[in-house]
Amino acid sequence: MSQLPLRICYCINRDEMRRKLSGLRLFFCSTFLQARFSRPMRRPRLAPPGRIPASEEPSVPKNAKRGELGEVAFLHKATSLGFDVSLPYGYIHRYDFLVDNGTNIWRVQVKTGALMVYGLYRVGIHRRTHHRPQAYTASEIDFVAVYILPEDTWYILPVREVVERTLLMFRPKGYPRRDIYAHYREAWHLLREPDGLVFG
Numbered sequence: 001m002s003q004l005p006l007r008i009c010y011c012i013n014r015d016e017m018r019r020k021l022s023g024l025r026l027f028f029c030s031t032f033l034q035a036r037f038s039r040p041m042r043r044p045r046l047a048p049p050g051r052i053p054a055s056e057e058p059s060v061p062k063n064a065k066r067g068e069l070g071e072v073a074f075l076h077k078a079t080s081l082g083f084d085v086s087l088p089y090g091y092i093h094r095y096d097f098l099v100d101n102g103t104n105i106w107r108v109q110v111k112t113g114a115l116m117v118y119g120l121y122r123v124g125i126h127r128r129t130h131h132r133p134q135a136y137t138a139s140e141i142d143f144v145a146v147y148i149l150p151e152d153t154w155y156i157l158p159v160r161e162v163v164e165r166t167l168l169m170f171r172p173k174g175y176p177r178r179d180i181y182a183h184y185r186e187a188w189h190l191l192r193e194p195d196g197l198v199f200g
Contacts, residue, residue, distance in 0.1 A: 066112045066149060067112050070147040070149065071097075071112075073112075074147065078097070078099060083099050084099070085098070085100075086098040086100070093107075094107075094109065094127060094140035094141055096108060096110045101191055101192050103194055104194060106143055106191055107141045108143045108144070108145050109143070110147065113148050116172070119175070120169040120175075121148050121171075121172060123168050124167055125165060125166060125168050126166035134166070135162065135164050136159065137159075138160070143156060143159060144157045144161075146170065148170060148172075151172060155181055155185055155186075158190065161181075161184070
C-alpha cells in the first residue's frame with residue numbers, strides 16, 4: 001500500500017470509509033426499526049360491563065347503511081314484481097323512487113326499521129328541516145314503503161296514513177295484539193291501483 005501513489009491510497013481509504021459508514025447506517029436503521037415495530041402486541045381491550053363485544057354484535061347495520069339497504073331491497077322487490085322503478089335526479093325531492101305501474105307514476109319514500117321499543121318496531125316517518133322532524137304531506141309523496149329489516153317484511157302505506165305523523169310503531173310477527181297496519185303488510189297491489197286505493 002505504501003508504494004501506491006498518495007491519491008490512489010486516498011481513494012481506496014475513502015471507498016472503505018463509505019462502505020463502513022453505509023454499514024453503520026444500515027445497522028442503526030435496522031436497530032431503530034426493530035425497536036419501533038417489534039414491540040409486543042397489546043392485549044385486546046375487553047368490552048365494558050354490559051356491552052357486547054363487536055365480534056358478537058348482531059349484524060344489523062347503523063342508520064345510514066340501514067337506509068341504503070332498504071332502498072336497494074325496495075328496488076329489487078318492486079322490479080321483481082314488474083314495476084318500472086326510476087330514481088329522481090338530484091336531492092331536492094322528498095321521495096326516493098318513482099314507481100310506474102303502466103297507468104300511474106307514484107312517488108314513493110322508503111323507510112327502514114330495525115329498532116325495537118317495548119316489543120314494537122319504531123320507524124321514523126319524517127324528513128328533517130333545521131334538525132327538526134317534519135311530517136310528509138300529500139303534495140310531497142304518494143306512498144311510504146316501510147321495510148322491517150329483521151323480518152324482511154314490507155308495509156306499503158298510502159300517504160294519508162302518515163300525514164301529520166313523524167313516528168309509526170309496527171307489530172312484529174306473532175305479536176299477541178291486533179296489528180293496526182296488517183292490511184298494508186306486503187300490500188304491493190296498492191301500487192297497481194289507478195288511485196292507490198282499493199274499494200269494496
